[in-house]
Amino acid sequence: MTDSAERPITTVPGIGLVLTSLLDADLRVQLRNGRALVVSLFLPMVLMYTLGAGKRGALFPASTRLAIAVGVGITSVAILGYTATVARDRETGVFQRLRVTPAPTWAIMSSRLAVQLLSILVMTVVVFIVGGVLLNLTLQPGAYALTMVVAVLGGAEFLSIGQAIVGLLKSADTVNAIGRLLYIPLFALGIVANVSILGSTVETIARWSPGGALISMLAGAMAPATWSSDHWWSVLVSLAYSLVFVAVGIRWFQWETR
Amino acid sequence: MGPDRSSGHLALEVSDLTVTYGPTAAVQGVSFSINEGEIFGLLGPNGAGKTSTLSAIEGLVKPGSGAIKVDGIDARARPGDARARIGVQLQSTSFQKELTIRELVRLYSGLYGASRSKSAADEHLAAVHLDEEAGKRFGQLSGGQQKRLALLIATVHDPPLVLLDEPTAGLDPQSRRQLWERIEHMRRSGRSVLLTTHSMEEAQSVCDRVAIIDHGKIVSLDTPAGLIAKHRDDPQVKKVARGEVTLEDVFIGLTGSELRD
Numbered sequence: 374m375t376d377s378a379e380r381p382i383t384t385v386p387g388i389g390l391v392l393t394s395l396l397d398a399d400l401r402v403q404l405r406n407g408r409a410l411v412v413s414l415f416l417p418m419v420l421m422y423t424l425g426a427g428k429r430g431a432l433f434p435a436s437t438r439l440a441i442a443v444g445v446g447i448t449s450v451a452i453l454g455y456t457a458t459v460a461r462d463r464e465t466g467v468f469q470r471l472r473v474t475p476a477p478t479w480a481i482m483s484s485r486l487a488v489q490l491l492s493i494l495v496m497t498v499v500v501f502i503v504g505g506v507l508l509n510l511t512l513q514p515g516a517y518a519l520t521m522v523v524a525v526l527g528g529a530e531f532l533s534i535g536q537a538i539v540g541l542l543k544s545a546d547t548v549n550a551i552g553r554l555l556y557i558p559l560f561a562l563g564i565v566a567n568v569s570i571l572g573s574t575v576e577t578i579a580r581w582s583p584g585g586a587l588i589s590m591l592a593g594a595m596a597p598a599t600w601s602s603d604h605w606w607s608v609l610v611s612l613a614y615s616l617v618f619v620a621v622g623i624r625w626f627q628w629e630t631r
Numbered sequence: 632m633g634p635d636r637s638s639g640h641l642a643l644e645v646s647d648l649t650v651t652y653g654p655t656a657a658v659q660g661v662s663f664s665i666n667e668g669e670i671f672g673l674l675g676p677n678g679a680g681k682t683s684t685l686s687a688i689e690g691l692v693k694p695g696s697g698a699i700k701v702d703g704i705d706a707r708a709r710p711g712d713a714r715a716r717i718g719v720q721l722q723s724t725s726f727q728k729e730l731t732i733r734e735l736v737r738l739y740s741g742l743y744g745a746s747r748s749k750s751a752a753d754e755h756l757a758a759v760h761l762d763e764e765a766g767k768r769f770g771q772l773s774g775g776q777q778k779r780l781a782l783l784i785a786t787v788h789d790p791p792l793v794l795l796d797e798p799t800a801g802l803d804p805q806s807r808r809q810l811w812e813r814i815e816h817m818r819r820s821g822r823s824v825l826l827t828t829h830s831m832e833e834a835q836s837v838c839d840r841v842a843i844i845d846h847g848k849i850v851s852l853d854t855p856a857g858l859i860a861k862h863r864d865d866p867q868v869k870k871v872a873r874g875e876v877t878l879e880d881v882f883i884g885l886t887g888s889e890l891r892d
Contacts, residue, residue: 383716383788383789383790383791384712384715384744385712385714385744386741386743390744390747391741391742394737394738394739394740394742394747395738395742397737397738397741398727401729402730406729462727465725466721467725469721469725470721470726472690472691473690473691473721474739474742474743475714475743
């Protein structure tokens with residue numbers, strides 16, 4: 374505030390400054406959110422280790438274990454972490470406060486999604502490091518880069534599902550409950566699609582489910598020599614899921630709980 | 632395009648505003664204007680339409696009809712430009728609980744196009760005596776400190792119009808007086824303020840003009856003294872008055888004495 378009666382004519386800030394401010398704040402929030410760190414890193418580590426223990430090691434080769442760990446990490450970030458944070462901030466009025474600024478609503482949401490995608494990339498790198506150093510799960514050099522690209526694609530797919538959940542449901546409690554209910558089937562279907570222990574119908578359904586498409590893409594990316602038309606179909610299916618769910622999540626997103 | 636000054640330096644013009652939530656009409660044809668450097672109060676019982684009127688001006692709800700001009704800018708046609716000219720303190724402000732108050736000031740400075748440097752944020756905080764709390768989270772502040780921070784963030788870009796939704800609710804007398812001083816400081820700086828309140832004392836002490844709103848309609852608008860003079864002889868007002876007619880008597884006389892939720 375100034376004492377001068379000659380006041381400045383306030384103008385709409387540049388989008389660069391708006392996005393910088395939002396990204397800076399959202400990154401700090403993400404780093405300080407202990408729950409988000411646990412769900413995005415703890416479960417992938419546990420699964421990566423337990424799927425290789427004892428006789429299960431033969432059923433889950435290195436690339437599959439890494440794929441499942443990254444897939445679970447993506448599902449955790451998008452379905453548990455992202456939805457819970459957005460629902461909480463909507464319920465407590467954080468979004469309402471942000472929306473009375475000149476910042477466009479798309480910038481508010483894009484910043485949050487960008488931070489989640491970054492979290493997914495960080496989680497993927499951590500899985501690679503832990504898998505390589507502690508469990509001796511290593512890939513060809515090119516596979517690491519390809520997996521990072523696929524992690525972003527899969528992240529977009531699952532974040533769009535998260536966006537649809539938090540967009541369609543108003544109450545934070547309901548969002549958390551539905552997120553937890555969907556979490557297990559979403560990644561379990563991804564695992565089922567990659568092991569031939571159930572019937573072919575279940576396997577086909579699982580194969581083209583969001584989790585199935587994700588795990589298929591990740592497994593292909595981690596073993597580039599095996600990449601086939603099936604993996605390209607998974608990419609297309611993943612893109613289709615992303616477009617449909619993000620359209621639903623944006624079209625019907627409710628900024629307030631009233 | 633700069634602001635339209637042809638209307639006589641009006642900070643805000645609201646014309647025939649309606650706001651509906653489903654079948655419920657929360658605001659029905661409300662019109663008023665606020666001059667530059669004026670403190671304008673919206674006084675009304677719970678559910679009268681005060682917050683809905685503010686929400687429409689802030690762009691949080693889409694009006695059913697009517698016009699809103701902020702500093703000459705059509706807020707419905709150019710919401711971003713209008714929001715850049717408004718500072719807002721919501722009724723219950725909530726900020727990201729993981730951020731320190733310095734980080735919050737830097738965030739909102741950036742969102743309003745002001746300097747988001749650490750030194751600028753610290754200067755802002757020092758101006759409201761919160762510099763020693765800069766590393767604390769919003770939830771760690773006292774109620775009075777939270778209100779001061781919310782008001783600081785509302786005015787961090789030096790807006791010509793400040794909207795305050797029940798700014799002193801829940802504050803102790805010392806904090807309330809301090810906040811009134813800050814509001815009056817804004818008026819001295821040429822800023823305009825629209826505030827909602829339940830407090831007759833606040834309306835009389837701070838506001839230049841007051842509109843009493845009920846069932847979504849403005850039932851009377853004048854200076855606090857003008858409202859008393861205008862309605863002193865109304866039978867409903869005389870019925871509730873206990874001695875000399877006060878603004879509270881006028882308010883209850885015009886809006887009724889039944890409890891509102």
